[in-house]
Amino acid sequence: MQVISSSFAFEHNLCETMPCLERCTNQKELKQIHARMLKSGLMQDSYAMKKFLSFCISSSTSSYAQNVFDAFDRPDTFLWNLMIRGFSSSHEPERSILLYHRMLCCSAPHNEYTFPFLLKACSNLSAFEETKQIHAQITKFGYGNDVYAVNSLINSYAVTGNFKLAHLLFERIPKPDAVSWNSVIKGYTKAGKMDIALTLFRKMPEKKNAVSWTTMISGYVQAGMNKEALQLFHEMQNSDVEPDNVSLANALSACAQLGALEQGKWIHSYVNKRRIRIDSVLCCVLIDMYAKCGEMEEALGVFKNMKKKSVQVWTALISGYAYHGLGREAIGKFMEMQKMGVKPNVITFTAALTACSYAGLVEEGKSLFYSMERDYNLKPTIEHYGCMVDLLGRAGLLDEAKCIIQKMPLKPNTVIWGALLKACQIHKNIELGEEIGEILIKMDPNHGGRYVHKAKIHAMGKKWDKAAETRRLMKEKGVAKVPGCSTISLEGTTHEFLAGDRSHVEIERIQYKWRTVRKKLEEHGYVPELEDMLLLVDDEEREAIVHQHSEKLAITYGLIKTKPGTTLRIMKNLRVCKDCHRVTKLISKIYKRDIIMRDRTRFHHFRDGKCSCGDYW
DNA sequence: CTAGGGTTAG
Structure with a gap:
């Protein structure tokens, strides 16, 4: 091998080769650069070597780096x-x-x-x-x-x-x-x-630095203490430490979880004002925040402004479409991303499958699932099987869903069984549902919701004794059901309502308004839907309870507090019940209001008597 | 040279 001794030639080669390395996108090019470096003697240069090896490692061609390194004496x-x-x-x-x-x-x-x-x-x-x-x-x-x-x-x-x-x-x-x-x-x-x-x-x-603040903020976010996270972020702004992109990304995660659109928007404008570079992570959380706050248009805007879109950025957008029941759009983006040469990862598939499931796109979902291993060499994880059970189960294909569970090479977890149980409830398969209800209680004996679901399925089959027995067991175990809680944000402040809660300062006014609303609903043919309230025997009691559901209180409050035509934004910690869903559709029509409701798992956009979920949730 | 970050099923 000829070693070039002239330092000019050496420098020259270095300047020529390094930019090639930066632009290098595949193994073939990498080999060419390697060959050129060997020929020009650059491999003797520690700077060039360092650059070359770092590049190999970072571009997941680490085995190549290892080989080059191994060749060193x-x-x-x-x-x-x-x-x-x-x-x-x-x-x-x-x-x-x-x-x-x-x-x-x-x-x-x-x-x-x-x-x-x-x-x-x-x-x-x-x-x-x-x-x-x-x-x-x-x-x-x-x-x-x-x-x-x-x-x-x-x-x-x-x-x-x-x-x-x-x-x-x-x-x-x-x-x-x-x-x-x-x-x-x-x-x-x-x-x-x-x-x-x-x-x-x-x-x-x-002196606390940005890392100190961010460590605490991200700790709160991971612990699900999002309010505390935002409070600390607020405190950080009053300190002498400027939030950087990592602190902002964490604060945005908290906003996303809380559905705190106003604060999220404020952070976004802060990013723009301070000219903070939007990297892949910040872009992901911005998209996620807008999507989880119900603003898909804004999410799409952030997405479009991003020049180099990583697989995570595409995935964040696809997940956003999934929450909003926009299955076609999700699949569209999934295709488009591959046209742009970005490979989906396992999480992208989870997002795309979820989108199919929420939108009832059975065939599309199936073909995506089967392509995973065949065309992308990605092994389905328990999450993907979960999506499939959900997709098939919701669509009423219970046998196929069961078949997936039997054939999968993984041990079914509570999510898998939960998805199948939900399908049994929707499609009234009492026998299978009872069986699964039992399995779930065995797997999760301290989870109140498990008992509630099992009792519900017994009640659906009019097996009142079994329902009562399950409820007794639940009491005995001392496990409580999570109370329903809804929030509505009005001019930046969040108002919280618990099911049956009378502690709100304006509760009298809310109750009064609800009676008027109810009268109007009845004029439009509303009859309380008590199917989700199977645990109580007495109809009157059931009705009283269903009318105190937290989302009804929140919407009623929204009707009182906002000008006609204002969109109402509601968030709920559990899934919306049938009666509330029905009532909200009617209110959207009678009062001519758009109502955007974020439930435990997805969004419902109510307008003119219809919901974006197409009653498929 | 050491510390903080992302998208995911119900």
């Missing part, structure tokens, strides 16, 4: 570290650990950089045993006082769920820095111990 510590770092955040972090093992075998020297990279791999693998072993190595080789090594250890223990070990190490640091604090806090948030995390966060003597 005596890699120096820098190169070993580079490889360990590269693999630590690849899709195969275990390769970092294997490399370190090889290092030990050939007694290649490590340095203080080696262990933080190695521990990054452990964190990404959530590997506790390996973390402990590396901990021993760190102590043995005398890096026990290196703040980088110790901080990495704290972090690895934190993400593997060992907050006690993380805290122990933290307390032994003479002068913990912000990274030490943030890592130990992470340990508590990861374990769901938000109170301890907050105490530590408040005690931080170091």
Whole structure:
């Protein structure tokens, strides 16, 4: 091999080759660049080598990187570290650990950089045993006082769920820095111990940085404490730390969960005003926030403005269409994404299948499901089987749904059985439903909803004794049903209503208004639909309860508080019952209101007496 | 060199 000695030629080659690497999109091009580098002697240059290897690893051609590296005679510590770092955040972090093992075998020297990279791999693998072993190595080789090594250890223990070990190490640091604090806090948030995390966060003597704030905010989001997350985000804005794209993405997740459109919009405009770069993650959460707040048009706008759309961005939009029952649009985007050369992943399939299921597109769903393994080499997961059972079950194809469960290579979970049970309820298959109800209670004895569903299916079959027995069992176990709760946002404030709750300050006015509304409904032929209220024997009692359902209170309040024609936005924690669905359709017609209701799983857009779900939910 | 981030079935 001819080595070019002139430094000019060398620089020249470097400048020519590197941009090619940046643009390189496939293995063939990569090989060409490799060949060129070999020929021009660039492989001797540590900068070029580093660039080349990093690229190979990051573009999931890591086996190629491994081969190139293996061809090296005596890699120096820098190169070993580079490889360990590269693999630590690849899709195969275990390769970092294997490399370190090889290092030990050939007694290649490590340095203080080696262990933080190695521990990054452990964190990404959530590997506790390996973390402990590396901990021993760190102590043995005398890096026990290196703040980088110790901080990495704290972090690895934190993400593997060992907050006690993380805290122990933290307390032994003479002068913990912000990274030490943030890592130990992470340990508590990861374990769901938000109170301890907050105490530590408040005690931080170091200046809190954006990571500190975001660690807490994301901890709250993961714990489902979205209100607390937004409260802290608010506090962050009053501090001297500017929120960056990661903090904003977390705050937006909280908005999405809460359906807090106004706050979400505010964050979006903040992003635009501050010219914060919308990367793939931020784009995903913006789409998700608008979709979960009922604004598909806005979601689509964000999507269209994004230049380089990752598979996750496409998936976020497809999921959005799914919640809104827009199956055709979802499939359209699924096709379009492939035309653009983006490959769907397993989550994309879950989203697309959900869309088919909610929209009743049975044939489309089936063909998507069968294409997964055949055309995309993706093995269906339990989620996909869940979608299929739901798709077939809803459509009344109970035998086919059962067949899927019998044939699938995975153990059915409560979601699978739950989907089939729901199908039994819709299509009144009492016998099968009772059987599944029993299975679900066995799998989930402390879940109140399981008893309610089983009692319901007994009642549907007029087996009152069995229904009463199930209810008695539920009482005995002391498991309660989650109470229905609806919220309506009016001018940025959220009003909450619980089923049968009389604590609202304007409850008298609401009750009065409801009586008028009800009269109007009756003039339009409304008769209370009590099918979902099978647990009570007395019709009057059933009626009284159904009329205090939280969504009715929220809508009534909305009618009082807004100008005619204003769209009402309601959110509910459970699925909407048949009677409420019917009533809402009628109200949308009689009062000429658009009503957008987000239920536990999906959206209902009511307009002029019809609902976007086509009564298929 | 170490710390914070995404889309998913009911």
